[in-house]
Amino acid sequence: DSGVTQTPKHLITATGQRVTLRCSPRSGDLSVYWYQQSLDQGLQFLIQYYNGEERAKGNILERFSAQQFPDLHSELNLSSLELGDSALYFCASSVAPAGTDTQYFGPGTRLTVL
Amino acid sequence: GENVEQHPSTLSVQEGDSAVIKCTYSDSASNYFPWYKQELGKRPQLIIDIRSNVGEKKDQRIAVTLNKTAKHFSLHITETQPEDSAVYFCAAAVSGAGSYQLTFGKGTKLSVIP
Numbered sequence: 001d002s003g004v005t006q007t008p009k010h011l012i013t014a015t016g017q018r019v020t021l022r023c024s025p026r027s028g029d030l031s032v033y034w035y036q037q038s039l040d041q042g043l044q045f046l047i048q049y050y051n052g053e054e055r056a057k058g059n060i061l062e063r064f065s066a067q068q069f070p071d072l073h074s075e076l077n078l079s080s081l082e083l084g085d086s087a088l089y090f091c092a093s094s095v096a097p098a099g100t101d102t103q104y105f106g107p108g109t110r111l112t113v114l
Numbered sequence: 115g116e117n118v119e120q121h122p123s124t125l126s127v128q129e130g131d132s133a134v135i136k137c138t139y140s141d142s143a144s145n146y147f148p149w150y151k152q153e154l155g156k157r158p159q160l161i162i163d164i165r166s167n168v169g170e171k172k173d174q175r176i177a178v179t180l181n182k183t184a185k186h187f188s189l190h191i192t193e194t195q196p197e198d199s200a201v202y203f204c205a206a207a208v209s210g211a212g213s214y215q216l217t218f219g220k221g222t223k224l225s226v227i228p
Binding site: 002031033042043044045048055056058090094101102103104105106107108 | 148150156157158159160163203205214215216217218219220221
């Protein structure tokens with residue numbers, strides 16, 4: 001157990017819908033990262049937050065957005081869902097946003113878009 | 115941006131033999147190189163990492179080597195055991211200025227045959 005929690009574990013929804021994935025970082029970690037893992041694209045970095053502020057953006061679609069709240073939990077919002085959005089979504093956390101810190105991954109949320 | 119190539123995509127070895135997975139990266143500014151192990155349906159777990167001021171690092175049966183000139187790094191697993199069977203991902207990151215983005219390779223599925 002990494003100490004990073006994600007809810008829900010599974011999510012099944014229809015095309016065009018909107019969903020929210022939630023992540024709580026390890027105690028003491030200020031930085032949160034979101035990744036998408038699909039079979040054909042591997043692990044893709046989406047976005048990073050540090051202490052409530054966006055710090056880095058990767059291959060995140062405009063239909064996706066995220067935020068980090070004062071209690072440091074983060075939410076990833078996915079809207080106008082398409083079949084291709086079906087994937088495992090992982091959240092990771094680290095103490096700081098620097099490369100000297102290990103990223104610990106949560107158990108993931110499996111999203112299925114029908 | 116950074117591009118990480120990982121080879122081979124699949125690897126089968128006999129129990130007790132060694133396994134080697136190789137990665138190359140494109141951004142010469144990358145300075146952090148972690149390796150993650152992911153079992154089926156589970157979260158990626160960090161197994162070892164190396165920073166650019168170090169050429170080699172070892173942890174029991176696992177070792178990682180880094181060649182910054184050639185921009186490649188490798189994972190070596192000795193005396194493989196069935197529980198080493200999993201997908202292994204290499205990654206590279208450039209850290210600094212408050213941001214830290216991991217770029218992953220596509221993964222290597224390692225099968226250890228008893």
